[in-house]
Amino acid sequence: MNPYGNLSTNHSSWPVLLFIYNLPPWLCMKQKYVMLSMMIPGPRQPGKDIDVYLRPLIDDLWKLWEEGVHVWDANLQQSFLLHAMVFCTINDFPAYGNLSGYSVKGHHACPICEQNSSFRQLKHGKKTVYTRHRRFLKPYHPYRRLKMAFDGSQEHEIAPNPLSRDEVYDQVKDVVNMFGKFQKKPSSNAYMWKKKSIFFDLSYWSDHHVRHCIDVMHVEKNVCDSLIGTLLNIKGKTNDGLKCRQELVDMGIRQVLHPISKGPRTYLPPACYTMSTTEKRSFCQCLCTMKVPQGYSSNIKSLVSVTELKLVGLKSHDCHVLMQQILHVAIRGTLPKKVRVAITRLCFIFNAICAKVIDPKQLDDLENEVVVVLCQMEMYFPPSVFDIMGHLVVHLLREIRCCGPVFLRWMYPVERYMKVLKGYTKNQY
Ligand SMILES: [Zn+2]
Numbered sequence: 001m002n003p004y005g006n007l008s009t010n011h012s013s014w015p016v017l018l019f020i021y022n023l024p025p026w027l028c029m030k031q032k033y034v035m036l037s038m039m040i041p042g043p044r045q046p047g048k049d050i051d052v053y054l055r056p057l058i059d060d061l062w063k064l065w066e067e068g069v070h071v072w073d074a075n076l077q078q079s080f081l082l083h084a085m086v087f088c089t090i091n092d093f094p095a096y097g098n099l100s101g102y103s104v105k106g107h108h109a110c111p112i113c114e115q116n117s118s119f120r121q122l123k124h125g126k127k128t129v130y131t132r133h134r135r136f137l138k139p140y141h142p143y144r145r146l147k148m149a150f151d152g153s154q155e156h157e158i159a160p161n162p163l164s165r166d167e168v169y170d171q172v173k174d175v176v177n178m179f180g181k182f183q184k185k186p187s188s189n190a191y192m193w194k195k196k197s198i199f200f201d202l203s204y205w206s207d208h209h210v211r212h213c214i215d216v217m218h219v220e221k222n223v224c225d226s227l228i229g230t231l232l233n234i235k236g237k238t239n240d241g242l243k244c245r246q247e248l249v250d251m252g253i254r255q256v257l258h259p260i261s262k263g264p265r266t267y268l269p270p271a272c273y274t275m276s277t278t279e280k281r282s283f284c285q286c287l288c289t290m291k292v293p294q295g296y297s298s299n300i301k302s303l304v305s306v307t308e309l310k311l312v313g314l315k316s317h318d319c320h321v322l323m324q325q326i327l328h329v330a331i332r333g334t335l336p337k338k339v340r341v342a343i344t345r346l347c348f349i350f351n352a353i354c355a356k357v358i359d360p361k362q363l364d365d366l367e368n369e370v371v372v373v374l375c376q377m378e379m380y381f382p383p384s385v386f387d388i389m390g391h392l393v394v395h396l397l398r399e400i401r402c403c404g405p406v407f408l409r410w411m412y413p414v415e416r417y418m419k420v421l422k423g424y425t426k427n428q429y
Contacts, residue, residue: 014040029413051198101195116160124243130391222389224319239384279334297321342376
């Protein structure tokens with residue numbers, strides 16, 4: 001977080017919070033029970049040297065697990081030996097890279113697919129996208145045989161197995177950590193793993209299936225942003241444009257969208273994923289007239305710019321509310337039916353993912369649904385929608401299976417806590 005708000009743009013402090021999962025689920029994320037265990041002061045972010053700062057915390061955690069601490073039980077009027085372990089870490093995606101040591105940039109940015117992640121380097125947009133979600137479909141799904149609707153080829157590969165805990169441990173166990181600025185590259189055969197995380201000092205850490213969770217809040221925010229930017233064709237946020245269309249020409253798909261040169265001008269035919277001006281107006285008006293209960297969300301009306309027909313200043317919780325309840329209502333009657341249905345299904349998936357109660361029997365169906373919807377998005381939307389955050393949606397269900405409902409391990413309580421911390425900064429010095 002930046003403790004100085006808007007006064008200093010590049011100051012970065014890193015609070016480290018502990019949540020107690022022994023408490024009942026309706027209490028354990030409450031601010032009263034959050035423990036601010038340390039504060040990495042900044043002004044620069046620690047990057048992968050964060051392990052140096054975490055050493056005292058890890059020492060305490062090591063003691064808590066290996067030796068235990070004598071604690072007084074006021075109810076039974078006797079002392080007992082308390083043991084505690086870290087269940088998972090939860091952070092945004094760049095911090096995921098810092099903590100785990102995985103390089104979350106470049107062609108193999110997905111830490112769960114690792115070397116099997118399928119990427120495409122866009123030549124015109126200079127962006128890496130992670131597509132081919134048809135690999136995650138069932139073996140004989142009809143989408144696998146389609147060519148022109150997707151990238152021009154059939155898909156016969158099966159889904160890559162998620163990287164298991166032992167595979168990760170085998171890769172990082174021999175890495176020699178080198179901290180600090182001036183250093184030689186660690187020589188190891190670990191492919192994308194740049195360090196052995198300090199958490200491996202805890203004896204149980206190598207037994208965890210999921211060590212660092214993907215934060216649903218950030219995934220939802222990024223997906224919502226790129227979706228709304230593309231639907232409303234907001235300048236600077238849209239994934240559509242001349243470069244995107246040239247990409248389609250290179251891939252040889254969707255001829256109707258190819259740019260047409262008329263003299264000095266280039267004409268981009270209207271696409272199914274952008275709204276017409278009339279549709280934009282009805283979308284914005286729908287949002288403006290939306291009424292919600294007190295405390296449910298921020299004032300949605302203030303997010304809409306009716307003159308410019310776009311949404312401005314979307315915060316993560318606004319995106320959450322949009323994706324959960326509002327977006328699929330607001331797009332009714334606009335867009336072609338197939339695109340509208342795909343977006344609605346995506347909204348329903350996020351609604352199911354964020355549910356507080358999840359039936360484990362339904363996870364298989366949900367997992368299939370996620371893949372089908374992502375394939376539909378690949379069909380209708382330009383490839384640049386699938387940045388790494390768009391791809392990570394496919395792995396969210398696996399983490400629910402391993403770690404339980406997301407409301408216990410997403411960053412909303414953390415963000416609220418950071419707001420409190422920022423309130424303490426009265427004087428910059
Ligand atoms: Zn992946």
